[in-house]
Amino acid sequence: MLEGTKINTPSQVSSIFDIAKDTVLFLVLSCYYILESLFWTLVPNVLRPMKSLNGDIILITGGGGGVGRQLAIKLARLGAKVVLWDINKEALKKTCSALRDEGYEVYSYVVDLADRTAVYSTAQKVKIEVGKVDILINNAGIVFGETFLDLNDAAIETTYKVNIISHYWTVKAFLPDMISSGKGHIVTVGSVAGLLGTYRCTDYSATKFATVGFHESLFTELRAHGHNTIHATLVCPYYINTGMFDGVTPRLMPMLEPDYVAETMIDSIRKNEVNCIMPGSVRYLLPLKCLLPAKMCWDLMHRVMKGPQSMMELKKKPAVV
Template sequence: MASYFDDKTILITGAASGIGRRFAETVASRGVRKLVLWDRNPDVLDEVAAGIGDKCQVITHGVDVSSIESVTTHAEKLKSEGVVPDLILSCAGIVVGKMFHEHSAEEIQRTLDINTTGSMWVVHAFLEEMIERGSGHIVNLASASGYIGNPRMSVYAASKWAVIGWSESLRLEMGKLNTGISITSVVPSYIKTGMFEGVKAPFLVPLLETDQIVELMIKGISKKKSKIQAPFMVRFVPFIKSLLPERAFDWVAGNVLGVYRSMESFEGRERDKEKE
């Protein structure tokens, strides 16, 4: 049976860990021709490439998506070699996990640069070539926090609200221009990648296993879905917010579902703490 990923070139950011890494490892055996893996930790990318072996061609670059110079330099290098991705998957992301007033200016800027602006820069670097070719697929990793605010996630939530708004607008633009380019937003709740180590899963919204969300992504991308939302309860959040008065929704989210307490025991990933 033919796979949607057959003979495709896929660029993945944040490919050294979490969803990005697992997605790369999974699709490598599903007919992909070439994987381009970008991350700020190139040594770990070498390990990922070694694990993939000869399943497909793997290109690794140490790219910091928060740096326009880094993104542009490596994008131009790929294009000079005739490499324009068929699919771009933006997984690079960080979370600080503090009350807003506790953030430093650097932490605010870094979160927005990596989670939002970096994704835009990566897509922008290849979009004209995709439009000229008449095909492509852009997949942006958002978050359920882009639907609902949460204490200790103000900057992270802002970055993911922006990703959702940008993705929806980009989808409409690409459709209006008949470019043949699909846009998919992935909107998960907490995932067991280490990035949200210590969080407490809200009621009815269990922590997702990495393999679980990756398989959902593979299925949804193959069907060119505009949104992939998980777990099931996530897709109802915008609807419930539209029905309930603000105070009523806050009471349900905070006291019934426990969403607003979920970050109280947050620890995060050690390597991210070291870089803050």
């Protein structure tokens, strides 16, 4: 259709001038961005402008336990209308009961995120029974903790379906309404294991690496098309003490507690941050992976941090067939 359209290409001189102009503008803006970032890093949260979540409809996948449960409780206390999705019916009941005992309204749905049809049909129910989702938190995750050759095919497929492929279905279900209303927030829960390959996690780490790419590409598309009021936040926490990594004994840093992770996530959402890495010190170590020689990185991981050794104690999860 466009094959016969004549495209006016800029002259070489004009092109060089445009590149120079854009580069100078970028450098000037970069100084502002760095100073702005330093300023807000030093300012306590109590003095920062934080968006209100009062009245917002917030959907949390994997909301029955762990970090999802803590998010639900804390968000409800901030006045949000909480919608919980989980495959674990009993866990959902406990979380909903705790919220209702405090007098909060909560909606829950038993959903298998590995089932695309179930995700779409349940999303439609939410729209009818609750309303437009303002914030989507893709929190659900699964890990089997097997070395590559011990992972069966069903476990690999389940990990991918739950940890990343389901994000496509949930975001496709709720993003159009966010764009129509001009308000929305997509929260993608990744992991530090999605920034640094982890022993006994060839499936888990790969899916969490994929969440990083998913977030960055989605963020790029939203900004490129002018949807600046639709925010996207990537959350990459270290090991969390929820039972998912039961048995792991990190050498240099203790596991994070679900309460701390949920609180930090909510602060990040309210500040419309693009990236949230926990603990913050990890973000300063990650560049070493690219800057240092590969053998040096391995020795740091194996000899000093004892990463593989600590993961050897991970308790295996029930096999999937």
